[in-house]
Each structure stands twice: as C-alpha cells, then as structure tokens.
Amino acid sequence: xxxxxxxxxxxxxxxxxxxxxxxxxxxxxxxxxxxxxxxxxxxxxxxxxxxxxxxxxxxxxxxxxxxxxxxxxxxxxxxxxxxxxxxxxxxxxxxxxxxxxxxxxxxxxxxxxxxxxxxxxxxxxxxxxxxxxxxxxxxxxxxxxxxxxxxxxxxxxxxxxxxxxxxxxxxxxxxxxxxxxxxxxxxxxxxxxxxxxxxxxxxxxxxxxxxxxxxxxxxxxxxxxxxxxxxxxxxxxxxxxxxxxxxxxxxxxxxxxxxxxxxxxxxxxx
Numbered sequence: 564x565x566x567x568x569x570x571x572x573x574x575x576x577x578x579x580x581x582x583x584x585x586x587x588x589x590x591x592x593x594x595x596x597x598x599x600x601x602x603x604x605x606x607x608x609x610x611x612x613x614x615x616x617x618x619x620x621x622x623x624x625x626x627x628x629x630x631x632x633x634x635x636x637x638x639x640x641x642x643x644x645x646x647x648x649x650x651x652x653x654x655x656x657x658x659x660x661x662x663x664x665x666x667x668x669x670x671x672x673x674x675x676x677x678x679x680x681x682x683x684x685x686x687x688x689x690x691x692x693x694x695x696x697x698x699x700x701x702x703x704x705x706x707x708x709x710x711x712x713x714x715x716x717x718x719x720x721x722x723x724x725x726x727x728x729x730x731x732x733x734x735x736x737x738x739x740x741x742x743x744x745x746x747x748x749x750x751x752x753x754x755x756x757x758x759x760x761x762x763x764x765x766x767x768x769x770x771x772x773x774x775x776x777x778x779x780x781x782x783x784x785x786x787x788x789x790x791x792x793x794x795x796x797x798x799x800x801x802x803x804x805x806x807x808x809x810x811x812x813x814x815x816x817x818x819x820x821x822x823x824x825x826x827x828x829x830x831x832x833x
Contacts, residue, residue: 568763573662573729574632576760578767583625583738585610585774591621607774614778622739622775627768629734633760634664636726640757644744647736654721654730659707662729663700665693670755681752699725738772742779749784787823796820 565578589606592613613621633641642649652659668689675683686692703724710720736744741764747753748761769776789797792811 565767568767570633570759570763571664571667571756573660573664574634574760576763576767577630578627578764579630579733580628580735581626581768581771583772585772587625588613588621588738588772588775591624592618607777610774611778611781614775614782619739622742623737625738625772625775626735627738627741627764627771629764629767630731631734631760632660632662632729632731634727634756635730636664637754637756637760638730638732639726640748640754641732641734641744641760644736644740646740647734647744649732649734652731654724655718658711658717659721659724660729660731661704663696663704663725664727664729664756665696665700666756678752680754682755696727700727703728738775741768742775742783745779746783787826789820789823790816792816793820793823 567575567577569575585606589609592609612618638651641647671686671689671692672682673684673686675681677683706723707720710723711717745761745765748757749765750758753761765776
C-alpha cells in the first residue's frame with residue numbers, strides 16, 4: 564500500500580493496510596448517514612467534537628496495519644501497547660537476522676541526571692561506545708552461527724543474541740489506540756529510537772486521516788492537562804496571587820507544572 568520508510572541503518576516501516584477514513588469515523592458516530600452526504604466542514608466539526616469530548620468508539624472502527632523491521636529493544640516497548648494485534652518473526656522456526664542496531668553519533672549521550680529513563684549530556688568517547696557495540700555484536704553473531712553449526716535447536720541458539728538484534732513484526736491497531744500510542748511514543752520524553760518509529764508511522768497515517776490527525780494534534784498531542792492543585796494555582800494567579808508552596812505540590816510536581824506553563828508560552832511565541 565505504501566513504500567518502505569527507512570528507519571536507522573537496517574530498520575523500516577511499511578504501511579500495509581488501512582480500514583476506514585475520516586468519513587468512516589463520522590459515519591460510525593452518526594450511524595445513519597451514507598457517504599457523500601455531508602460537507603467536509605461538517606465532518607471536521609464532528610471529528611473535533613468527538614476528540615475533544617473523548618468519544619472514542621468511532622475512532623476504534625478504523626484500523627491501520629504495519630510491517631516493521633526494528634531492534635528487539637524497540638519492539639519490547641511497542642509490544643507494551645496491548646490493544647494492538649501482532650505477529651513477530653519466529654526465531655524458533657527461522658534463522659535470526661544478522662543486523663544489529665548501532666546508535667548514530669548524535670544519539671550517543673550520557674545517562675541523564677534528572678531522568679532515570681533518559682539521556683543527558685553529550686559523551687566524548689563516541690568511537691569507544693560504537694566499538695563496544697560492534698564487539699559484542701560480532702561475538703554474539705559468531706556464537707549464534709557456531710551453535711547453529713553444531714545443530715543446536717534454533718530456539719536455544721537465539722538466546723545468545725542481544726536486544727540490539729533486529730526482528731520483524733506485523734502490527735495492527737485501531738485508530739483510537741494508535742493515537743494513544745503516538746501520544747506516548749512521539750513525546751520528547753520517549754526513547755529516541757522508539758520515537759523514530761512512531762514518527763514514521765504517524766507520517767504515513769496522517770494523509771489517510773487528515774481531519775482525525777488534526778484533531779489529535781490539537782486536543783491530545785500538543786495539549787496539556789492540569790491537576791486540581793495546578794488549577795487552584797492558576798485560579799489564584801488570575802486573582803493576582805502566585806504562592807505555589809501552599810498548594811501541597813511536591814518539588815517534582817512543581818517542576819512539571821512550570822514546564823506545562825512554558826509549553827503554553829512556547830505556543831504563543833509560534
């Protein structure tokens with residue numbers, strides 16, 4: 564249905580199939596309307612209403628299906644979205660790929676000091692880092708081949724391969740849960756490698772569902788929500804007061820709240 568989009572050195576994303584479009588979402592919501600009976604503006608208004616008020620079932624009537632080649636450690640994060648259906652390349656039945664993920668120089672950073680799940684400052688020893696990646700991969704590939712040559716069962720031989728090894732998967736998900744996936748995995752706090760795949764997938768889907776994606780970007784991807792305590796701070800600020808300490812926010816909650824406000828300021832600058 565679409566050409567493969569290259570992701571990293573050995574990976575790719577290919578959109579295999581789509582069920583539905585913007586009008587199908589509208590029809591699912593209205594039930595009784597046939598195709599071509601509504602104006603585009605009316606379709607857009609309804610889709611935005613559905614997204615804004617979290618009426619999710621009409622979006623669940625549409626589906627997207629992808630073929631992806633990706634590192635196992637990326638696959639492990641994507642498989643956590645349990646509303647999707649998938650079928651993965653079998654290392655029990657077939658020989659595993661000899662392709663392995665090595666990060667680009669721009670993606671090699673130190674462990675973040677603020678976020679236990681993220682990256683921080685740039686690292687100088689990039690060549691040494693890549694050398695260690697390739698050294699481990701060469702040893703693992705050599706061991707895997709030797710075990711196969713010894714006629715060890717493939718399901719055991721694959722155990723020596725690291726999570727940087729590439730696998731392939733067919734992955735299908737409804738549009739509502741695809742947007743939930745994109746909200747999490749396209750976020751700047753998501754791991755860069757996973758974000759690269761999510762960005763590629765979303766770029767393929769957007770032309771097929773332009774109105775749905777527009778609503779998603781407005782009401783989910785680029786929107787923020789506030790807790791009750793944050794709302795109290797905002798309410799008091801509107802009345803001329805700005806004393807955050809009395810609202811019981813932890814230091815981290817206060818930091819995240821200020822980041823949300825910075826997001827709003829950034830949108831205004833655009």
